[in-house]
Amino acid sequence: MIKVLQVMAALREGGVETLLYSFYECVDKEKFHFDVACFSHADGVYREKFEELGCKIIALPSKKQLFKSAKALRQALKEGGYDIVHVHQDDLSFLSILVAWRAKVPVRIVHSHLGKYPHSLPRKILSAITNPIMFRLANGYFACSEKAKKEFYPKHLWEKVFVMQNGIPMEKFRFSAETRQEIRDAYGFTDENIVVGSIARMTDQKDPLYLVEVFRMLHEVNPDYRLLMLGDGVLREAVEQRIAEYGLQDVCVLTGARNDAWRFYNALDVFALPSSWEGLGISFVEAQTNGLPTYASLEVPAETKISDLIEYLPKDEGPELWVRRILQSEGRDPNPTLDNKYDIRATAEAVCNTYAKWTSEGG
Numbered sequence: 001m002i003k004v005l006q007v008m009a010a011l012r013e014g015g016v017e018t019l020l021y022s023f024y025e026c027v028d029k030e031k032f033h034f035d036v037a038c039f040s041h042a043d044g045v046y047r048e049k050f051e052e053l054g055c056k057i058i059a060l061p062s063k064k065q066l067f068k069s070a071k072a073l074r075q076a077l078k079e080g081g082y083d084i085v086h087v088h089q090d091d092l093s094f095l096s097i098l099v100a101w102r103a104k105v106p107v108r109i110v111h112s113h114l115g116k117y118p119h120s121l122p123r124k125i126l127s128a129i130t131n132p133i134m135f136r137l138a139n140g141y142f143a144c145s146e147k148a149k150k151e152f153y154p155k156h157l158w159e160k161v162f163v164m165q166n167g168i169p170m171e172k173f174r175f176s177a178e179t180r181q182e183i184r185d186a187y188g189f190t191d192e193n194i195v196v197g198s199i200a201r202m203t204d205q206k207d208p209l210y211l212v213e214v215f216r217m218l219h220e221v222n223p224d225y226r227l228l229m230l231g232d233g234v235l236r237e238a239v240e241q242r243i244a245e246y247g248l249q250d251v252c253v254l255t256g257a258r259n260d261a262w263r264f265y266n267a268l269d270v271f272a273l274p275s276s277w278e279g280l281g282i283s284f285v286e287a288q289t290n291g292l293p294t295y296a297s298l299e300v301p302a303e304t305k306i307s308d309l310i311e312y313l314p315k316d317e318g319p320e321l322w323v324r325r326i327l328q329s330e331g332r333d334p335n336p337t338l339d340n341k342y343d344i345r346a347t348a349e350a351v352c353n354t355y356a357k358w359t360s361e362g363g
Contacts, residue, residue, distance in 0.1 A: 206275055
């Protein structure tokens with residue numbers, strides 16, 4: 001059996017957590033065993049789900065306690081006897097790879113989920129120093145897209161990077177009229193309402209305030225529009241305040257983080273997420289699979305296109321363009337024609353084959 005420790009920032013409702021959970025559901029548990037170590041939110045919405053699959057959840061000290069974090073991770077590696085440490089891109093990726101190298105873990109994987117993203121100047125300087133060292137200490141390289149590969153890794157490593165398709169259980173995301181009615185009834189949406197929504201953390205990366213602006217204009221044109229936003233984050237209070245300033249509290253629903261977020265695609269009529277940056281953006285794949293007209297920013301990789309349902313729009317021209325395109329939407333396609341390249345079963349097979357190959361080669 002190959003033992004893998006997945007090292008993550010947290011166990012929240014994010015796309016990486018969702019991907020890893022769906023992936024491990026498909027893995028042969030007699031051949032591979034996963035545990036999960038995280039630096040915060042160890043009791044997040046996915047903890048119980050991972051534990052049901054047999055994963056041990058290792059809560060590490062927060063990144064503010066650098067030496068304690070390193071010591072705790074080293075102890076976890078010593079006790080776990082892992083063949084692979086798979087580090088998912090985070091501020092502490094360098095620390096995790098360094099500890100794994102010192103612990104002589106045979107395969108040490110760094111995984112780019114975002115590529116480049118905005119950093120303060122001190123962080124940019126730190127990354128410029130630590131990333132080259134991290135790339136030398138690692139001996140396995142993953143990325144979620146060509147964009148994430150080329151923006152994160154130096155050119156001489158590109159041929160060594162395994163691009164992991166961020167798969168989803170596609171049947172799970174297919175449209176369900178029954179689930180649609182159940183959720184719309186629960187939140188008071190009528191048949192006349194046109195529900196625009198997003199499923200994402202409320203952070204600068206996902207730019208929820210831009211979506212609120214888009215919705216405000218849509219509602220001015222047609223009062224039947226409603227907004228449904230799933231997810232929590234540092235900008236939630238700002239989103240609530242902006243909605244209140246516009247007097248839209250009665251037509252907006254913010255559910256917070258949910259571990260059944262996938263069901264809510266069925267309740268929507270339009271999916272819109274104006275991300276400021278993305279490594280891939282698996283929610284765009286999920287929305288198309290559900291048959292939703294899907295609107296993404298130009299920062300979202302074109303690899304997310306698995307149907308004709310998605311459109312990529314600039315943000316610098318203002319929300320008016322988004323409003324016009326959404327108003328022109330032809331509505332949901334309950335049986336969309338899809339490219340199945342993101343089927344989670346194919347993802348799981350490809351990753352497990354890579355794990356086995358690299359383990360047999362010693363990295």
